[in-house]
Amino acid sequence: MKLNEFNNAFQNEQQCLAYIANLKENKCIRCFSFNLNTSDLKRMRCLKCNQTFSILTGTIFSRSQTSLTSWLVCSPTGLYILVSNSLPPQELPLLVSIFY
Template identity: 90%
Template structure:
């Protein structure tokens, strides 16, 4: 959902529950949460079955609206409102606009706020990914020693099939920092390999780049 979307555009794009489900399915690339296969029986997006490993799952698994009784469209509407406001939305307004109880309105707002506060785990990559660290020198034309002084250490996770890159600036090279970053963004089913970024052109071709600080 784009931050620049207008209300009439939102209403056109998300008229039905099915359109909201299809939007999430597209974001999740329509693949199995267990083996990443695209060979799915997804005639019902809430009861998808993987034809390769037989895993069944809902497209809503892991999303803010999983296990919620409130319609997905209501969630979408509230997220849309949150994206387009600077100071949050009072639960009383949400309750009136969505026709839900004040308690439900507060819970929904709380969930969205919590998700916004912990945005990093939204970027989870699956399948085969490459993870590498590299140093960027602050003084590009001066020869630098091996010390990290005057250098910024960055670590990136790159997925070739979707051409996506997640980058984070690290404070140190301790394996704990690298592991925490990797665990936050790589699915447990990932096949991970590392190598140096020898071909810088690879980075220039990236379609999406999520920069986290």
């Protein structure tokens, strides 16, 4: 993906959330059910246990003050690594040279 294509694909938070949702295995954080209401990616609801959570829950993005568009610009090629939590959050600032 070229930089201009990248910038067009991730112009706002909603586009970033949709991209992360496609990479992540979406299941309930409480009962692990895949039966979710995902009409709003900011607040998803488990249809089995009624738990609500964000698509960012369980990722390093969940408590960050940095916008998703900034995260994706900082590390476009490493997004899958970041979402899957295989990189410890403490090491991320060294990788992208920002602090959250």
